[in-house]
Amino acid sequence: MDAFIFDGVRTPRGRGRQGGALAGVKPVELLQPLFAALVSRNAFDPALVGDIQLGCVTQVGEQGANIAKIAALHAGWPYSVSGVTLNRFCASGLSAIANAAAHVHAGMQDLVVAGGVESMSRVPMLSDRGAWFSDPEVAARTGFIHMGISADLIATMHGFTREQLDTFALRSHQRASAASDSGAFARSLIPVVGDDGHVLLARDERIRPQLTMADLNQREPAFSKMVHGTCAKILQQRYPDQLPLQHLHHSGNSPGIVDGAALVLIGHRRAGEHAGLRPRARIRGFATASVEPVVMLTGPALATQKALKQAGVELAEVDRFEINESFAAPVLACQQALGIAAERVNVHGGAIAMGHPLGATGAVLTQILLDGMEAAGERFGVVAMCAGAGLAVALVIERVSG
Numbered sequence: 040m041d042a043f044i045f046d047g048v049r050t051p052r053g054r055g056r057q058g059g060a061l062a063g064v065k066p067v068e069l070l071q072p073l074f075a076a077l078v079s080r081n082a083f084d085p086a087l088v089g090d091i092q093l094g095c096v097t098q099v100g101e102q103g104a105n106i107a108k109i110a111a112l113h114a115g116w117p118y119s120v121s122g123v124t125l126n127r128f129c130a131s132g133l134s135a136i137a138n139a140a141a142h143v144h145a146g147m148q149d150l151v152v153a154g155g156v157e158s159m160s161r162v163p164m165l166s167d168r169g170a171w172f173s174d175p176e177v178a179a180r181t182g183f184i185h186m187g188i189s190a191d192l193i194a195t196m197h198g199f200t201r202e203q204l205d206t207f208a209l210r211s212h213q214r215a216s217a218a219s220d221s222g223a224f225a226r227s228l229i230p231v232v233g234d235d236g237h238v239l240l241a242r243d244e245r246i247r248p249q250l251t252m253a254d255l256n257q258r259e260p261a262f263s264k265m266v267h268g269t270c271a272k273i274l275q276q277r278y279p280d281q282l283p284l285q286h287l288h289h290s291g292n293s294p295g296i297v298d299g300a301a302l303v304l305i306g307h308r309r310a311g312e313h314a315g316l317r318p319r320a321r322i323r324g325f326a327t328a329s330v331e332p333v334v335m336l337t338g339p340a341l342a343t344q345k346a347l348k349q350a351g352v353e354l355a356e357v358d359r360f361e362i363n364e365s366f367a368a369p370v371l372a373c374q375q376a377l378g379i380a381a382e383r384v385n386v387h388g389g390a391i392a393m394g395h396p397l398g399a400t401g402a403v404l405t406q407i408l409l410d411g412m413e414a415a416g417e418r419f420g421v422v423a424m425c426a427g428a429g430l431a432v433a434l435v436i437e438r439v440s441g
Contacts, residue, residue: 040307042140043318044436047154047406048076048229049301051240052394055159060240061231061298062160066095066102067113069231069300070156074114076229077152077304083314088304089148091122092139094131094155094398098124099167106156126398128426129365131155132301133401133434137325139305149310154302155399164296164397171428175269182277182332184270186427187262187288189335190366192278195285196334197372204367205255208292208391210381211364215388216248223387223414227406243393245295258289277333292367297394301402320409323419324350324435331429336369338431339423340376346421346433354379357435358417361404363424364389373423386411400424405434412438 050069053061061069078085093107108122127134132155139151170177177183194204218224219242230241263286266274274282304316311318326345330338339362347354354377362370362384374384387407390400401424408420423433 040144040146042143042305042322043308043311044320044322044409045304045306045311045316045318046077046081047227047301047303047402047409048073049227049403049406050229050231050299052243052245052297052299052396053240054244055296055298055394057160059160059298060244064231064239064298066106066156066158066161067110069158069298070110071114072229072231073300073302074111074116077302081304081316083316086117086119087314088120088150088152090142090151091120092135092151092153093122093124094135094401095124096126096128096131096157096397097162097164097167098126100162102156102158102162127432128428128430129363129395129397130401130424130426130430130432131398133405133422133424133432136303136305136402136405137432137434140322140325143305143307150304150306150314152302152304154300154402156300157397157399158298159296159396160298179269179273182273184273184333185262185265186336186365187293188265188270189333190288190368191262191284191286192281192334193336193372194287194368195281197368197375199287199368199371201287203371204287204292205252207367207371208255209250209252211385211388211391212247212250214386215243215246215392218387219243219246223411224407226410245297245394246392255291258291260286261289261293262286273333288366288368292391294364294366294390295394297396299396299399299403301399301406303402303405318439319413320436320438322434323352323437326433328431329429330431335427335429336365336425337372338425338429339373339433342431342433343377343421343423346435350435352419352435357419357421358383359386359408359411359420360384361408361422363395363400363404364391365395365425367391369425409436409438
């Protein structure tokens with residue numbers, strides 16, 4: 040039984056720090072207008088939804104206690120709707136969509152809401168104190184290094200220059216600015232409104248249309264001082280031929296820390312017809328991959344190849360790709376590995392310009408991909424993401440006309 044995407048909504052992405060436009064908004068409140076928008080836009084009964092699959096990476100504090108279920112209750116959805124929160128690090132939101140599609144495909148659910156949430160200003164990254172990064176013994180044994188060091192390692196391995204990385208980052212901002220100004224994000228974007236009714240944020244907050252190469256050239260490398268102790272030993276043991284690293288990533292060509300949420304409505308065609316929903320895309324394939332943990336950000340190429348094979352779609356048939364911008368070097372490495380032109384990748388910019396709200400990003404990218412495919416009349420699209428510890432996932436969708 041095919042699984043279809045009927046609709047998708049997201050919040051704008053706000054700077055994930057004190058003073059950011061969404062820093063005063065609780066995670067459940069980021070999700071509340073999205074639940075409401077799915078119902079109001081599609082005029083369906085939320086009681087028809089069997090489950091909510093929500094990605095969230097840092098599941099403590101305000102994001103703990105199965106936020107998928109609690110957020111649905113908080114939004115006034117029927118208590119009959121179930122919910123689960125999952126964590127595949129940065130790929131959590133895309134994995135939630137895949138899980139939802141699998142349940143529909145297997146006939147276990149009719150309609151599922153999938154997506155993710157991450158309030159990085161209120162629940163900081165790594166505040167869950169997982170053993171992978173907080174226990175020195177576990178970190179040494181499993182090869183934990185900071186993701187920025189992994190990005191610098193990839194840049195060193197591929198011989199990327201600072202100019203190449205900064206050129207990519209500048210293009211991300213330019214594309215995101217053009218897309219935002221042209222209304223390319225308007226279909227899926229739901230403004231976040233405060234208790235007093237005023238709009239807190241209506242567009243992605245981090246886009247810098249006036250950014251120049253000169254601005255980027257002034258940024259100091261962000262991760263060079265992290266190569267010591269356990270990290271230095273791991274690099275020496277596993278990649279001695281790549282030392283010393285070229286430290287080329289900085290705040291301008293790295294993904295932004297942001298707050299945000301996104302939801303996607305998924306189901307089979309018959310359930311959609313019963314609820315009065317029009318299918319927009321068919322989920323054709325999904326695959327996971329995992330690579331050596333120190334060079335953890337290189338998995339999207341492998342995951343993409345596996346997902347396309349599963350879907351029966353050739354690489355050349357894919358009209359556009361959304362490859363999460365987890366630093367500049369990994370995206371360039373993925374493009375190089377797959378042999379795809381820059382014009383087909385991140386057409387509307389990416390996380391370097393607009394930010395990476397961890398558990399929500401996969402659902403955000405899926406919406407940006409589908410909206411862009413519909414506007415251009417394209418057929419096939421791929422979302423690919425890397426994640427911590429070497430994980431990677433990829434999703435293949437096919438636009439349908441109804």
